[in-house]
Amino acid sequence: MANQPAQILDEQAKADLEEIEIRLLTEGIFRHYGFDFRDYSLPSLRRRVWKRVYAEGLSTIAGLIEKVLHDPQSMERLLLDLSINTTAMFRDPTFYLAFREKVVPLLRTYPFVRMWHAGCSTGEEVYSMAILLQEEGLYDRCRIYATDINEAVLQKAKSGIFPLSTMQENTSNYITAGGSGTFSDYYTARYDYAIFRPSLRENVVFAQHNLVTDASFNHFNVIFCRNVLIYFNNALQDRVQQLFLQSMEMFGILGLGKKESIKYTKVVDHYEDVDPEEKLYRRIR
């Protein structure tokens, strides 16, 4: 490596320093605020941190460390950057179709169904599931625990109010997902917003829960955690999968994001495929 141009060595030194700064930032946040981002996947974390550095008018991650440790409001803003996962109603419609066709028949045999939607973000997919369960006549015996690390997004989720501009895509997803009604029956349009029927959240409990630091809080027949684990590194994915396993009833259903797989985690032997393409699994041991 001795004959590398000085410029490239400089860039390497900068990159090494950047990694040190990110480690210091996550360590500081953990010690001071208790939020643990230390095992978040580095490439996405790096992008999100830099986005906040620039948004705060700063030029270094070290500058951001100082700011978030002394100014809780800037920590709130960083927390949003680090925890909001963009989603849509019936995101990956074929996942919901598979759930309808392959999981709903199993759930019909249960007197009561407890579901956990872990990392529900702004709630679009919780309302999607509530609509599906209502249409299948199962909603009245279901309870959905919808949790997220971030209190601000939970407030949004609780409101059930989403931008009207997203309804075209949502409607098309709903149809592909096997919706049996008319999507617009589920909301009232007001100005630029769609207000969803309060009956959809009658059996939903929204609560703050941190997958990284909080323990199991119940046993579930269904656990959804979609496009959340992609932000975690391998070690943390394994830990959270253990948490799900502890929280999962025998023969319970695990639903992951379309491009997530339990193949690369240590719990793989506890599950069988329900629909491998849609990442629906069933606990068998």
Add this chain to the structure above:
Amino acid sequence: MSAPQQKLPPGIRAWTDGRVEAAALRAYELVVIGCSMGGMKALMTIFEVLPKDFPLPIVVAQHRYKTSNEALPAYFRRHTALDVVDALDKQWVQPGTVYLAPADYHLLVDRDGEHGELSLSVDAAVAYSRPSIDVMFESAADAYGQGVIGIVLTGANADGARGAKRIKQRGGFVIVQDPQSAESPSMPEAAIAAARVDRILPLERIGPFLIELCRSTSP
């Protein structure tokens, strides 16, 4: 479109030189390719000539419709000796395999010890694109430094330009499709304008050049 007005590195006759200078022969670790409009055909032209034992993993960000179907990898597999798959989160990359960024996700590259590892994100689209070529290229540059070969192909926007610049900053090698041979020249032109790229080659010559460039790389 003429070649950029930059000083040529020693040993190169022209930016379109198909020979590989000694300084560029090193152990590369990863190829990243970005393309948009017209990308299918362009990718195929490159993949067709690469052998099954091509020593590097190839990671591709192609702008795709959100709902684009799952048949894309199968379609590519029929035309190449390489294995072609849709990327999964936390998957380790293997030589001789092409990993396509799934529709509606960003695809980032990381390291897990010795292994190259893929990581997905559903963060907001960057310049209206998810997958974003810049996001992928920048992550590759950060994780692999001078071990990266970046290739910018046809496309009707400027995605990939920032990423190509980052790859160059970190000492990687960048090849851009000659805009004249591109179905849509904007993306190659933007990359050439943004970064001090190493080669501007007609599409048909990119595959053979890549093989030559990697001849001292063992899988």
